[in-house]
Amino acid sequence: MIALRGTGILLTLAALIFLGLLSVWVGTRGIPFSATWHLLWHPDGSEAAIIIHDYRIPRTILGLLVGVALGLSGALMQSLTRNPLADPGLLGVSLGASSGVVVAIAFLGVGSVLGYVWFAFLGAALASVLVYVLGSFGRSLATPDRLVVAGAAVTAVLFALNYAVLLLNPLAFNQFRFWTAGALAGRNMDVVLIVLPFVVVGMLLALGLAPALNALAMGDQMGRALGVNVSRSRALGLLAVILLCGAATAAAGPIGFVGLVVPHVARFVVGADQRLVIAYSMLFAPVLLLGADVLGRVAGAPGEIEVGIVTAVLGAPLFIALCRRRKLVML
Template sequence: MSLGAVRTEAAPDETPGKAPSRRAQSVRAVGLLVALGVLALVFLLSLWIGSRNIAFLDTWNVLWHNDGSEEAIIIHDLRIPRALIGLLVGIGLGVGGALMQAVTRNPLADPGILGVTMGASASVVVAIAFLGITSVLGYVWFAFAGAAIASVVVYLLGSAGASSATPERLVLAGAAITAVLFAFNQAVLLLDPTAFNEFRFWEIGSIAGRKMDVVVRIAPFIGAGLLLALSQARPLNALALGDQAGRALGAKIGTTRLLTAVAITLLCGAATAAAGPITFVGLAVPHVARLIAGPDQRWVLPYSTVLAPVLMLGADVIGRKIGGAEEFEVGIMTAFVGAPVFIWLCRRRKSARL
């Protein structure tokens, strides 16, 4: 079966081209509000829980009144930036993954399938090995530029020739670019042990130790990518029915794929630049969103916007608690938390049919 034939199974009254009932809309809206409440709770837990035990009331007080105490410094200088990074990275990966699965019509697509993650990694390797950059703040622009360049190359390869950028061509081009960049990374790192030691700390995926400067740098890209993604929800619904049906419904297929690719680059590029490669968030969260809201991208994208940060921040909090003095990085924890959830989703008949 071709990749273009892979699509999410939906109930008859939940097809993308059919308007849902008012009751279904109300249920989805209430579910989204509940998810926002869960996100607010997990965000507060991220500010409260850490290697240094601070009472919840003290955390709440210094959150609003920075009195310069040691607890206030921990909350404002360490935990707030960390929580905001987790929030932004979660949004970037979750919405980016949902867009990838929609534009490729492949429920197994994730931020690595179009070369975004490997492009960022290759750029960071160059920054470390050849330019001597060793700070997270210094990696951000290189990683984002690498992700953007890789995405452009993949799109150009996927649209080369007489044919347009079909899902199959984009996936094949992404796989080719990913293989080439992976080989480049391995060659450079094997020849430069110092670069390997620096790179492995970024590659593991972490939001610890990030300062507010990183938040300020990636927030505009995440915001722009999110707005662009939400603007493509309706055309992506038409695209899910196939190119011919999409054109019949008035969707501009090429423009939709191009704008979606730009949104993916902004979201996943900025997220990977800030935290490194983090797996399973962009893969599993859109499945949960579709399980709750159905295949309509007008609901899948908002749900992914909320649920992905819940997974990111929740995994980070769990990693702080079970690791004791030595915390488990969020990149490790999302794999431990996300993999069982994804396996469970794949086993459900309503999740995805290949």
């Protein structure tokens, strides 16, 4: 079994490398693979080299980071809430990021992707903190059920406020609709460098929490009996979700189904051990995202289809197939 799991990781890494190279090669401007490979290691300042190094490589790296972030945050959300239908947007992270972008566009005149990132991340963080405060209001702890209810309430309010502002401001709506589709195109290395620290810290938190999540999957009382500090583990897990999903949404816009579907695929492959689920989710998600991005470029040629649309088209039937093959349980 250990050998099979190791083989699975190696095969997934190989697929990730292949899709990374494919992402650097495929685009609206046709560049032969031999030339792409040469310019990848020996840039000569030509137009093709600029396209590869200034546009496609940052896009591929960002796809890798966003995929890792969405996969990990989805696995954490489903484990922390013990809800197999949970996704990173359940705590208001995605709508919070959208609210930050709406404010930046409608009231501050921000018009660049680089400008959106900071406002989106701030909105995601504030919305998540608000959900946690509401979920822990009173004498009770922030239980999974209370957090889900608080997240649904905050999400509904933010959704209404966002579209009230956008309907009253057609120019803001016109800019916002391109961001909200979810895309990796148009992001340069500056965006990558902004989100990289947040993704790394969130990834380290997620990996460090994996053993505690196995205990919490059996319930809070059993977790305490096994020596887990439930409140601390849940707070750190929520912090990791904020960092991961907030960074991913800020950089690429809201991308659906990745955080929902990938943890189920991981559990289907390796079982319920959260250490393995988190490790495989961290690998499967960028494979799905980069594959969807490449598919969007090929299917939409000579233009392209945004990756958020492609993941929705691919993710929905995949999730339905998983639901039909097995019950959606956490253990």
